[in-house]
Amino acid sequence: MLTVNKADLExxxxxxxxxxxxxxxxAVRQSARxxxxxxxxxxxxxxxxxxxxxxxxxxxxxxxxxxxxxxxTLYARVGIKGGGRKNPDTxxxxxxxxxxxxxxxxxxxxxxxxxxxAQDVLDTVAEELRKRIFG
Numbered sequence: 001m002l003t004v005n006k007a008d009l010e011x012x013x014x015x016x017x018x019x020x021x022x023x024x025x026x027a028v029r030q031s032a033r034x035x036x037x038x039x040x041x042x043x044x045x046x047x048x049x050x051x052x053x054x055x056x057x058x059x060x061x062x063x064x065x066x067x068x069x070x071x072x073t074l075y076a077r078v079g080i081k082g083g084g085r086k087n088p089d090t091x092x093x094x095x096x097x098x099x100x101x102x103x104x105x106x107x108x109x110x111x112x113x114x115x116x117x118a119q120d121v122l123d124t125v126a127e128e129l130r131k132r133i134f135g
Contacts, residue, residue, distance in 0.1 A: 031128035032076040046109035
C-alpha cells in the first residue's frame with residue numbers, strides 16, 4: 001500500500017504555486033525522472049533478450065523513461081521506444097512477453113518493476129521536491 005503525508009502534499013502544493021510555472025514544472029519533471037530511474041533499470045534487468053539474430057532490435061536497449069505534461073499533471077512512465085508499432089526499429093514483440101499470447105504464457109517484466117518500486121518512487125519524488133523547492 002502506498003502512503004503519502006497529506007500535510008506535506010499541501011505544503012508542497014502551496015510552495016509550487018509560489019514558484020514560477022516553468023521552474024515548478026522543471027522541478028517536478030526532474031524529480032519524477034530521478035524517482036523512475038530505478039524502475040527503468042529493473043525493467044531493463046528483467047527484460048527478455050533474443051540473441052538469435054545478431055542485428056535484432058533489443059528490448060533492453062529500447063527501454064526508455066518518458067515524461068509529458070497534460071495540463072497540470074505530469075505523467076512519468078517507463079516503456080519501449082516506438083511502443084507497439086510493428087516496424088524494423090521497434091521490438092514490437094515486447095507485448096507478447098509482457099501479456100502473453102494463446103501459445104506463449106505471460107512473462108511480465110514491466111509491471112512487476114513498477115509494483116516493487118512504487119513506494120520508493122513516491123518517497124524519492126517527495127524528497128527530491130523538498131530539496132529542489134525548499135533548498
